Amino acid sequence: MKVIVQKYGGSSVADPERIKNVANRIARKVRDGFKLVVVVSAMGKTTDQLIALAKSVSDRPDERELDMLLTTGEQVSCALVAMALKDLGIRAISLNAFQAKILTTRHHTNARILDISLSHLKEYLKDHDVLVITGFQGVTEDGHYTTLGRGGSDTSAVALAAKLKCDCEIYSDVPGVYSCDPKLVNRPKKWPYITYDDMLELAATGAKVLHSRAVEIAKKYGVKIYCGSSFTEEEGTWVVDRLPEWLEEPVVTGVSLERNQVKVTITDLTNDAAIVSDIFKRVADRGINVDMISLVKNGERTHVSFTVVPDKLDGIKELLDDTLSDYGAKYHFFGSFAKITVVGTGMRSSYGVASKLLEILSGEGIEPEIVTTSEIKISVLVPEEHAQKLVEKICYAFSLVEE
Amino acid sequence: MKVIVQKYGGSSVADPERIKNVANRIARKVRDGFKLVVVVSAMGKTTDQLIALAKSVSDRPDERELDMLLTTGEQVSCALVAMALKDLGIRAISLNAFQAKILTTRHHTNARILDISLSHLKEYLKDHDVLVITGFQGVTEDGHYTTLGRGGSDTSAVALAAKLKCDCEIYSDVPGVYSCDPKLVNRPKKWPYITYDDMLELAATGAKVLHSRAVEIAKKYGVKIYCGSSFTEEEGTWVVDRLPEWLEEPVVTGVSLERNQVKVTITDLTNDAAIVSDIFKRVADRGINVDMISLVKNGERTHVSFTVVPDKLDGIKELLDDTLSDYGAKYHFFGSFAKITVVGTGMRSSYGVASKLLEILSGEGIEPEIVTTSEIKISVLVPEEHAQKLVEKICYAFSLVEE
Numbered sequence: 001m002k003v004i005v006q007k008y009g010g011s012s013v014a015d016p017e018r019i020k021n022v023a024n025r026i027a028r029k030v031r032d033g034f035k036l037v038v039v040v041s042a043m044g045k046t047t048d049q050l051i052a053l054a055k056s057v058s059d060r061p062d063e064r065e066l067d068m069l070l071t072t073g074e075q076v077s078c079a080l081v082a083m084a085l086k087d088l089g090i091r092a093i094s095l096n097a098f099q100a101k102i103l104t105t106r107h108h109t110n111a112r113i114l115d116i117s118l119s120h121l122k123e124y125l126k127d128h129d130v131l132v133i134t135g136f137q138g139v140t141e142d143g144h145y146t147t148l149g150r151g152g153s154d155t156s157a158v159a160l161a162a163k164l165k166c167d168c169e170i171y172s173d174v175p176g177v178y179s180c181d182p183k184l185v186n187r188p189k190k191w192p193y194i195t196y197d198d199m200l201e202l203a204a205t206g207a208k209v210l211h212s213r214a215v216e217i218a219k220k221y222g223v224k225i226y227c228g229s230s231f232t233e234e235e236g237t238w239v240v241d242r243l244p245e246w247l248e249e250p251v252v253t254g255v256s257l258e259r260n261q262v263k264v265t266i267t268d269l270t271n272d273a274a275i276v277s278d279i280f281k282r283v284a285d286r287g288i289n290v291d292m293i294s295l296v297k298n299g300e301r302t303h304v305s306f307t308v309v310p311d312k313l314d315g316i317k318e319l320l321d322d323t324l325s326d327y328g329a330k331y332h333f334f335g336s337f338a339k340i341t342v343v344g345t346g347m348r349s350s351y352g353v354a355s356k357l358l359e360i361l362s363g364e365g366i367e368p369e370i371v372t373t374s375e376i377k378i379s380v381l382v383p384e385e386h387a388q389k390l391v392e393k394i395c396y397a398f399s400l401v402e403e
Numbered sequence: 404m405k406v407i408v409q410k411y412g413g414s415s416v417a418d419p420e421r422i423k424n425v426a427n428r429i430a431r432k433v434r435d436g437f438k439l440v441v442v443v444s445a446m447g448k449t450t451d452q453l454i455a456l457a458k459s460v461s462d463r464p465d466e467r468e469l470d471m472l473l474t475t476g477e478q479v480s481c482a483l484v485a486m487a488l489k490d491l492g493i494r495a496i497s498l499n500a501f502q503a504k505i506l507t508t509r510h511h512t513n514a515r516i517l518d519i520s521l522s523h524l525k526e527y528l529k530d531h532d533v534l535v536i537t538g539f540q541g542v543t544e545d546g547h548y549t550t551l552g553r554g555g556s557d558t559s560a561v562a563l564a565a566k567l568k569c570d571c572e573i574y575s576d577v578p579g580v581y582s583c584d585p586k587l588v589n590r591p592k593k594w595p596y597i598t599y600d601d602m603l604e605l606a607a608t609g610a611k612v613l614h615s616r617a618v619e620i621a622k623k624y625g626v627k628i629y630c631g632s633s634f635t636e637e638e639g640t641w642v643v644d645r646l647p648e649w650l651e652e653p654v655v656t657g658v659s660l661e662r663n664q665v666k667v668t669i670t671d672l673t674n675d676a677a678i679v680s681d682i683f684k685r686v687a688d689r690g691i692n693v694d695m696i697s698l699v700k701n702g703e704r705t706h707v708s709f710t711v712v713p714d715k716l717d718g719i720k721e722l723l724d725d726t727l728s729d730y731g732a733k734y735h736f737f738g739s740f741a742k743i744t745v746v747g748t749g750m751r752s753s754y755g756v757a758s759k760l761l762e763i764l765s766g767e768g769i770e771p772e773i774v775t776t777s778e779i780k781i782s783v784l785v786p787e788e789h790a791q792k793l794v795e796k797i798c799y800a801f802s803l804v805e806e
Contacts, residue, residue, distance in 0.1 A: 016459040050479070056419040058486040065489065068497050069482035072475035076453070079472035083461040086468065094471050098501045099546050143502050 003125070003164050004029065007039040007135060007157035009172040012230035013077045014044035022171075022230055023084035030090055030129045037121065037164065039135040039157040040081050042073025047136075063108035067137070067145045071097065074134035074153070082132045092130035097137040097145065102156065104138030104146045111138055111146035113155065116163045133160065151211025158214040162221035174209045175229035176237035177202070179400035180255045184391045187402040191237050191253060198253045199239045201343040201377045205256040215239065251346035251353060252398040257391050258341075259384055261291070261307045263334040263369055264316060266324065269302040275327055276304060282319055288312045292339060292381055294370045305370055307339065307381060337369060338387035341379040342394060354378050360393050406528070406567050407432065410442040410538060410560035412575040415633035416480045417447035425574075425633055426487035433493055433532045440524065440567065442538040442560040443484055445476025450539075466511035470540070470548045474500065477537035477556070485535045495533040500540040500548065505559065507541030507549045514541055514549035516558065519566045536563065554614025561617040565624035577612050578632035579640035580605070582803035583658045587794045590805040594656060595638065596646045601656045604746040604780045608659040618642065654749035654756060655801040660794050661744075662787055664694070664710045666737040666772055667719060669727065672705040678730055679707060685722055691715045695742060695784055697773045708773055710742065710784060740772060741790035744782040745797060756801075757781050763796050 006026065013019050022040075029036055042050075050069050054061040061069075078094035085092035101120050104111035124131050135153025138146045148155050154170060161168035177199065180188040194202075196219035203212035209227055218225050218239065228236030243249055269275055276295065283290055293306045308316055313333065320331045347353050354371075357378055361368055368380040382390060395401050409429065416422050425443075432439055445453075453472050457464040464472075481497035488495035504523050507514035527534050538556025541549045551558050557573060564571035580602065583591040597605075599622035606615035612630055621628050621642065631639030646652055672678055679698065686693055696709045711719055716736070723734045750756050757774075760781055764771055771783040785793060798804050 016456070019460055053419070053479075053483065054486060057422055057483045058490045060490075061486045062489045065482045065486045065497055068485070068499075069479060072478050072482075075475050075478075076456075076472060079468045079475075080456065080460045082471070083457060083464045083468045086465045087461045087463075094468055096471075 001035055001125070002033055003035045003037065003166045005037045005039065005157050005161040005164065005166060005168045007153060007168065007170045008041065008081075008230055009153070009170075010041040010044050010046070011173040012171055013040055013081065016080070018230075019077070019080050020084050023081060023088055023090075025230065026081075026085060026130055027088045027090050035125050036130045037160050038081065038130055038132045039153055039160065040074060040077045040132060041135050041153040043077045046073040046076070064144060067108045067147045070147050071134065071137040071145045074136055078132045078134050082130075085130055085132070090130055091128045092132055093124065093128050094132040094134075095124065096134045097139045098143075100131070100133045102133075102138040104140060104148070106140050106144070106146065108144075108146055110149040113138060113148070113159045116159060118163050121160075121164065149213075151213060154211040154214035155217060158217045158223050158225065161223045162217060167224045167226065168218070169226045169228065170210060171228055171230040172209065173229060173231060174227070175232055175234040176227050177207070177209055177239070179253060180391065180395050181207070181257070184257060184388060185395045185401060188395065189400050189402055192235065193238045193240055193243045193247060194253055195243065195345045196239060196241060197345050197376055198343055201341070202254045202256055205258060205339070205341040205343070205377075205379070207254065207256055210239065249346045250344065250399070251350040252342055252344035252400065253346070254343045255391055255394050255398070255400060256341045256343070257387055258339045259387065260310060261337040261339050261381060262310055262313060263305055263307055263337055263381060264320075264331060265303065265305045265334065266320070266329055266331045267301070267303045269304065269327055269329045271297055271300060271302050276302065279304075279323055282323055283316065286315055286319060288315050292370045292372045292379055294372065307337070307370065310335075334369070336384045337381050338384040339379050339381050340387060340390060340394065341377055342398070343377045345376050347376050356397060357394065360397055361390065364390060364393065366390070404438055404528070405436055406438045406440065406569045408440045408442065408560050408564040408567065408569060408571045410556060410571065410573045411444065411484075411633055412556065412573075413444040413447050413449070414576040415574050416443055416484065419483070421633075422480070422483050423487050426484060426491055426493075428633065429484075429488060429533055430491045430493050438528050439533045440563050441484065441533055441535045442556055442563065443477060443480045443535060444538050444556040446480045449476040449479070467547060470511045470550045473550050474537065474540040474548045477539055481535045481537050485533075488533055488535070493533055494531045495535055496527065496531050497535040497537075498527065499537045500542045501546075503534070503536045505536075505541040507543060507551070509543050509547070509549065511547075511549055513552040516541060516551070516562045519562060521566050524563075524567065552616075554616065557614040557617035558620060561620045561626050561628065564626045565620060570627045570629065571621070572629045572631065573613060574631055574633040575612065576632060576634060577630070578635055578637045579630050580610070580612055580642070582656060583794065583798050584610070584660070587660060587791060588798045588804060591798065592803050592805055594640050596641045596643055596650060597656055598646060598748045599642060599644060600748050600779055601746055602642045604744070605657045605659055608661060608742075608744040608746070608780075608782075610657065610659055613642065652749045653747065653802070654753040655745055655747035655803065656749070657746045658794055658797050658801070658803060659744045659746070660790055661742045662790065663713060664740040664742050664784060665713055665716060666708055666710055666740055666784060667723075667734060668706065668708045668737065669723070669732055669734045670704070670706045672707065672730055672732045674700055674703060674705050679705065682707075682726055685726055686719065689718055689722060691718050695773045695775045695782060697775065710740065710773065713738075737772070739787045740784050741787040742782055742784050743790060743793060743797065744780055745801070746780045748779050750779050759800060760797065763800055764793065767793060767796065769793070
């Protein structure tokens with residue numbers, strides 16, 4: 001029995017015509033001899049609409065009930081896909097998280113998958129060629145619905161593929177993984193293969209084609225992911241552990257851009273690691289995610305900069321007002337920055353990416369506010385108004401556009 | 404522990420404001436010392452919209468998948484009601500058919516409730532003051548969703564009340580049981596009490612305030628039903644086994660009107676009971692519901708008339724073409740009739756209702772096409788264009804309007 005997992009995103013099932021199109025694609029695969037586990041997201045913008053509905057009933061909707069509400073979105077699309085498949089003569093059945101026994105933790109709106117009953121899936125696969133399973137959702141041991149957070153349907157699909165030890169095809173309205181967002185640069189390169197590590201960095205810094213949690217699970221369990229478009233037959237991208245040997249590894253595989261960053265700078269701290277650690281601990285305790293951090297010692301004093309997103313500003317201000325008076329330090333905010341990240345597993349074995357990147361910036365007369373690096377990526381914080389132009393320059397410099 | 408079941412129909416939860424209104428009503432009852440099991444229908448026209456969605460994907464949607472689709476409607480409204488209740492500080496939880504363990508037969512789109520786990524409900528009632536349970540739906544033993552057919556939420560509510568041995572309050576946009584549809588006659592009487600038997604006949608002949616299956620269960624298990632409006636504080640109607648002794652029983656409690664009836668007449672059948680029985684058996688085998696039947700022997704020949712709704716005409720024609728040639732009989736259709744039904748348990752101990760009714764018709768110069776009677780009702784088939792005027796005359800004659 002050849003089994004494959006396919007996942008269709010919200011835009012792929014946004015209306016009845018698209019649902020029928022998806023059913024036709026699935027039916028073709030069945031006729032090719034496969035059994036399929038198909039994970040479907042809610043139709044189009046359904047999840048956003050349900051959240052808006054909840055907020056019109058309650059300012060702070062109870063999370064257990066919010067999950068109860070949101071899980072209906074995928075149940076609707078799964079039932080419709082199964083109907084369309086049965087119309088094509090395919091033995092299909094839709095299953096929600098109760099029926100597919102997708103067991104999760106109790107963290108409503110942000111649960112983690114604990115287990116999926118393999119014997120149960122196999123039982124259903126005996127009598128059916130296609131199981132259409134609700135993505136994004138699970139149930140707790142004591143029978144409450146949970147959801148897996150944004151991008152959760154990708155996670156559901158990869159977890160199912162890990163359990164079934166098969167490949168996972170993820171379909172959306174984007175036909176693969178590109179070196180850069182086509183809205184930022186003309187004709188970015190589409191990769192036939194990309195590594196889990198590169199994909200993780202790209203997903204974490206804004207590429208929306210695949211959710212990073214899903215990539216983490218895929219990496220952990222060695223699930224090969226194929227990213228393609230449900231609207232075309234164009235070849236997509238395989239996300240794999242390592243590139244095929246015949247393929248020359250590019251040094252840089254992607255450039256991403258995150259706009260709307262605020263830089264917070266704390267100056268004149270005493271040189272004491274405990275102080276800096278204390279500040280970031282308090283920030284984390286508030287549930288505020290700090291992104292780029294740079295620290296400079298200047299004689300007797302330490303200066304720290306980091307970035308946050310604007311909606312966390314009030315929280316940060318309040319906290320720093322409380323904290324910094326204890327340490328006799330000051331803080332400042334600087335707005336309207338963008339973070340550009342250059343990603344590439346190839347950097348591990350190649351030098352000069354950082355210097356080349358800084359050279360491009362300096363050629364434009366721009367000094368980065370913060371620079372952070374890891375083994376396989378470099379991020380620079382630059383004034384937002386120059387970001388678009390810089391991304392283009394970087395793409396050309398690193399051969400990330402089709403010639 | 405004082406427990407009560409309440410049911411809110413689709414119009415009572417049609418939008419966020421109405422949902423909050425319902426939550427306030429429930430909260431008041433909690434503060435009065437009750438624990439509540441609240442059954443909620445899908446918001447407004449949701450079920451119709453979901454059916455339309457299914458039909459846009461498949462001409463004949465698979466019934467198992469249709470149930471999977473439709474059950475989402477009540478889950479949405481239940482989650483929202485529970486959210487609104489929690490906002491008011493009420494310990495509430497929403498439960499779908501899986502969670503409330505409402506076990507049904509496997510007849511998708513038209514299942515019957517087999518059992519509801521009482522111990523399970525009581526367990527939930529320990530930690531919560533309100534269980535908000537999805538109406539209209541159940542699950543089979545092997546974990547598939549079912550729905551109970553139109554009006555199924557009333558059935559869910561009464562079945563829960565039967566199980567919990569408590570009263571059942573059914574709220575809609577109609578503030579009780581009236582002697583006649585207010586669209587047909589000005590100021591019909593609203594009854595403070597009505598018997599199960601009267602309610603059954605009225606529900607079966609078009610009064611939409613309460614579904615007849617729900618009344619049957621209530622009668623069987625002695626569940627007292629209260630019908631009221633969720634929009635006013637106006638006193639509603641109690642549906643009970645017998646009227647309170649102090650209340651004088653009206654002879655006639657209701658007049659209903661069903662439009663759009665077609666009369667089928669078969670003439671010149673040989674006088675043979677087996678033939679008539681064979682014809683009606685064949686009709687039933689086709690799933691066609693025949694309503695009023697009258698049979699007249701005329702010498703050697705038998706003539707039969709009955710009514711059907713227009714969308715069954717093609718089926719009936721095909722069948723009679725096949726059947727009647729065997730018997731050398733002919734058939735005719737006559738269109739545009741309406742059936743007026745006069746209901747009253749009081750008829751059991753009162754004479755003259757039929758003659759009074761026929762007198763009203765004759766006063767208007769109308770001869771009924773068919774008359775059928777039972778112990779507690781009389782129905783007449785009349786030309787549709789006279790129906791409205793006749794209903795009014797009948798209401799006045801039997802004192803069914805407020806003075």
